[in-house]
Amino acid sequence: MTDITIRPATEADADVIWTMLEPVIRAGETYALPRDMSRRDAQAYWFAAANTVLLAERDGAVLGTYYLRANVPGGGDHVCNCGYVTAPAAQGRGVARAMLADSLDRARAAGFRAMQYNFVISTNTRAVDTWTRAGFETVGRLPGAYRHPQRGNVDALVMFRQL
Incomplete structure (x- = not known):
């Protein structure tokens, strides 16, 4: 899917973004x-x-959304954080990889020196595999830190990559 366009979202996109966020939030898996x-x-x-x-x-057609922000303010604001959601109909078609590549480029352009994911649910293997292939390392494991609705307590990962 090389013909994906990624643009800033506006308030006019709130409805379509909710249609992607709601099932993810309700499922409680990622x-x-x-x-x-x-x-x-x-x-x-x-x-x-x-x-x-x-x-x-x-x-x-809307395929996904993501946000980019400083991970923490002050002395850690050179490290960014992102959250990604792919529309259900677009999953498995390279959308997350395209959003990740775009976020890495935007993060570098904004002057960030690294990207960190603070709480990656370990059972979200698609995300873990995607981030790992993109050069992220698991730098921390929080044993049983997430109450998964089907699997009980599962680990959460801290993943990090220099830019």
Whole structure:
């Protein structure tokens, strides 16, 4: 899928972004967010003032969204953090890889020196494999730190990559 366009999201994209976020939040398998999170709270989280929110499209069809932000303020603000969601119909078609590549480029351009994922659910093997292939290392493992709705307590990973 090389013809993916990634552009800044606007308030006009809030509805389509919610259609991607809601099933992910409700499933509770890949994001450490409350499964009953309201649309308003989810959008406040995704569109937080510190976040740059982007939308991946192909021929006008929305394929995914991600945000880019400093991982922490102050002395750690040279390390960024991202969150990615792929539309259900676009999964397995390279959308996450395209958003990752775009986020790495945007992070470098913004002056970040590294990217860190703070809480990758270990059972989210597609994400773990994608990030690992892109040069991220697992630098920490939090044993049983996430209550998975089907698998019980599973590990969460901290993944890191220099830019």
